[in-house]
Amino acid sequence: MTTSIKDVARAAGVSPATVSRALGKGPVSEALRAQVLEAVRATGYRPNLAARRLRSQESGTIGLVLADIGNPFFTGVARAVEAAAYEAGLRVLLCNTDEDPAREAAYLALMQEERVAGLILAPTRITAEGLAEAPPAMPVVLIDRPGPPGLFDSVLLDNAGASAALVDHLVAQGYRRIAGLFGQTSGTGVERAEGYRAAMARHGLAPALRFVLPQAEAAETGFAALCQEGQPEAMIASNSLLLMGLLRAARGAGLRIPTDLALAGFDNEPWTGLVEPGVTVIEQPLEAIGRQAMALLFERLRTPAAPIRKVMLSGRAVLRGSTASVRARLHNSTKTPPPSSFTL
Amino acid sequence: MTTSIKDVARAAGVSPATVSRALGKGPVSEALRAQVLEAVRATGYRPNLAARRLRSQESGTIGLVLADIGNPFFTGVARAVEAAAYEAGLRVLLCNTDEDPAREAAYLALMQEERVAGLILAPTRITAEGLAEAPPAMPVVLIDRPGPPGLFDSVLLDNAGASAALVDHLVAQGYRRIAGLFGQTSGTGVERAEGYRAAMARHGLAPALRFVLPQAEAAETGFAALCQEGQPEAMIASNSLLLMGLLRAARGAGLRIPTDLALAGFDNEPWTGLVEPGVTVIEQPLEAIGRQAMALLFERLRTPAAPIRKVMLSGRAVLRGSTASVRARLHNSTKTPPPSSFTL
DNA sequence: TTGAAAGCGCTAACAG
DNA sequence: CTGTTAGCGCTTTCAA
Numbered sequence: 001m002t003t004s005i006k007d008v009a010r011a012a013g014v015s016p017a018t019v020s021r022a023l024g025k026g027p028v029s030e031a032l033r034a035q036v037l038e039a040v041r042a043t044g045y046r047p048n049l050a051a052r053r054l055r056s057q058e059s060g061t062i063g064l065v066l067a068d069i070g071n072p073f074f075t076g077v078a079r080a081v082e083a084a085a086y087e088a089g090l091r092v093l094l095c096n097t098d099e100d101p102a103r104e105a106a107y108l109a110l111m112q113e114e115r116v117a118g119l120i121l122a123p124t125r126i127t128a129e130g131l132a133e134a135p136p137a138m139p140v141v142l143i144d145r146p147g148p149p150g151l152f153d154s155v156l157l158d159n160a161g162a163s164a165a166l167v168d169h170l171v172a173q174g175y176r177r178i179a180g181l182f183g184q185t186s187g188t189g190v191e192r193a194e195g196y197r198a199a200m201a202r203h204g205l206a207p208a209l210r211f212v213l214p215q216a217e218a219a220e221t222g223f224a225a226l227c228q229e230g231q232p233e234a235m236i237a238s239n240s241l242l243l244m245g246l247l248r249a250a251r252g253a254g255l256r257i258p259t260d261l262a263l264a265g266f267d268n269e270p271w272t273g274l275v276e277p278g279v280t281v282i283e284q285p286l287e288a289i290g291r292q293a294m295a296l297l298f299e300r301l302r303t304p305a306a307p308i309r310k311v312m313l314s315g316r317a318v319l320r321g322s323t324a325s326v327r328a329r330l331h332n333s334t335k336t337p338p339p340s341s342f343t344l
Numbered sequence: 345m346t347t348s349i350k351d352v353a354r355a356a357g358v359s360p361a362t363v364s365r366a367l368g369k370g371p372v373s374e375a376l377r378a379q380v381l382e383a384v385r386a387t388g389y390r391p392n393l394a395a396r397r398l399r400s401q402e403s404g405t406i407g408l409v410l411a412d413i414g415n416p417f418f419t420g421v422a423r424a425v426e427a428a429a430y431e432a433g434l435r436v437l438l439c440n441t442d443e444d445p446a447r448e449a450a451y452l453a454l455m456q457e458e459r460v461a462g463l464i465l466a467p468t469r470i471t472a473e474g475l476a477e478a479p480p481a482m483p484v485v486l487i488d489r490p491g492p493p494g495l496f497d498s499v500l501l502d503n504a505g506a507s508a509a510l511v512d513h514l515v516a517q518g519y520r521r522i523a524g525l526f527g528q529t530s531g532t533g534v535e536r537a538e539g540y541r542a543a544m545a546r547h548g549l550a551p552a553l554r555f556v557l558p559q560a561e562a563a564e565t566g567f568a569a570l571c572q573e574g575q576p577e578a579m580i581a582s583n584s585l586l587l588m589g590l591l592r593a594a595r596g597a598g599l600r601i602p603t604d605l606a607l608a609g610f611d612n613e614p615w616t617g618l619v620e621p622g623v624t625v626i627e628q629p630l631e632a633i634g635r636q637a638m639a640l641l642f643e644r645l646r647t648p649a650a651p652i653r654k655v656m657l658s659g660r661a662v663l664r665g666s667t668a669s670v671r672a673r674l675h676n677s678t679k680t681p682p683p684s685s686f687t688l
Numbered sequence: 689t690t691g692a693a694a695g696c697g698c699t700a701a702c703a704g
Numbered sequence: 705c706t707g708t709t710a711g712c713g714c715t716t717t718c719a720a
Contacts, residue, residue, distance in 0.1 A: 050395075348712090349713065701710085
């Protein structure tokens, strides 16, 4: 049997209510507070959160439902969310769906049962669609991935713009046959594909793209498929897992980067700068995404009827050797260009 | 106001107790169960977990307290733990301490307040020491990092053996001046350092080692320090963040791997195979560590008085170009040797 | 098999 | 400022 507030009250010679007040913010005389604190120490008392939540009808918790805890993008965002929540005196319930809509549904149900105050969610496409018909009971902020338009607050990257920036950069470097590989489980993959399509069209170039599962293995299959449809000079991947898969596949095929194939993608993970000749990527502002999501959630909790807000953040292009210019390729320069970056 | 079990009972024309039984495993007639399920659907009822836990005195939850959610080692273990917990019908409360003993203490307190059934913990050295005097109220399984001997179930890598294997391999490849960089916040760093020391002594070689914070930046400082004390031919890092820092620093210093400096470390992360010429590492069995930890926890919950168990798992050495033999270096071979591996 | 009643541990409302 | 009382939503006796 664990010690309860009654035990502490008895030990301190006060009522349970006084113990509660001494531990919380109620008005208590300094003398009694000291007695209570001493009794807490003596008994080793730890309040029972289940009881507290049941009585106060507040969970003091927000939910964070992510698609892939192995993806540094999401762990980075999770860090920021947790820091912001901590500063606000809230706990974070973190769940990992592994891109599985069934698990996603189970976790959304769990969040209701936990009575979390609000939810930050990176939904798969399937869940995102269902969100319109069966919205969760609590405020929701979508991150990274779009949902049904106008229904939920959201924090998104300017995905179309970012894809277009990559295409523009590749074209400026002299590439023409640019293929794209995009994740099929997320709305983000779709948006990035659209940006790619639009940019290719703007340059009068023919798009060549494929949607695959967002895994390195799937990327290797996609690589083969893209190669068959007309010898691309460059490839774009819509996330870092796919990017890694493309790099591996290119290596496996004996292609040299960027001499035989240029490469660009999303997320400035450490390895993209470590691998020779460095991989050009769009860096996403992880910290800002997490903070902004929390800010939107707080404001929604404060004023539930406020209009829906969609915040679009810009990425930063980090240019590296994997997209060195065609001229540099022709001169057979093996030197890595100095990395540079610009904000979209 | 959210709908409660009473609302469902009223809608179904039964008592709250019957609703509870219909949703749980109590004996209910099929007719009533159907009525209840229909009423649940109609009302959109979601049980309140706080109330359920308070009444049943079971949280149905285990705690997982990790040192660094950005470290793929921990996310890998977390995946396995979560999968095993899910199969057992338990939830996982995941917390990230960022190697901060203060946060660690706060989370341990939280776990008590949540009344989790048990705890899986990767403690910092400071917390590990304190564990002996103030043990948590629930069963604890330590992972990755040792605690006070004989007090807690634990799942550890054979750290000393793994370090020794790296030293042996380097010596066999012809290296003599082998330096080591170890994380200072974890007992694991200490054990790996001891294994390194012992192996160096066995080979009659002088050790040169430093303890630093387990961060890539700290590794770059440590690199400089190690270089000053006598031009190492090879370096070992006790985790992947340090390993990455060493690689960066070596590159920054214009050193070529392994021609000017051989490199080896822990954790077979994707980038270690992607970076030229490939980095030799000890791969840890993430899945097995997580599963084994859950198994120990379950058995402890079943038989609390059973003797303490310490499970040591072996790593797998993945040999890559970063530790190519001295002979190969002298012949100036730039070919990457075919990667190979062996179990310790 | 079902319902009524009690109570898990806590805090909020109300007296004093 | 402090104590008494009630009740959050649920499950679990105990009767029927």
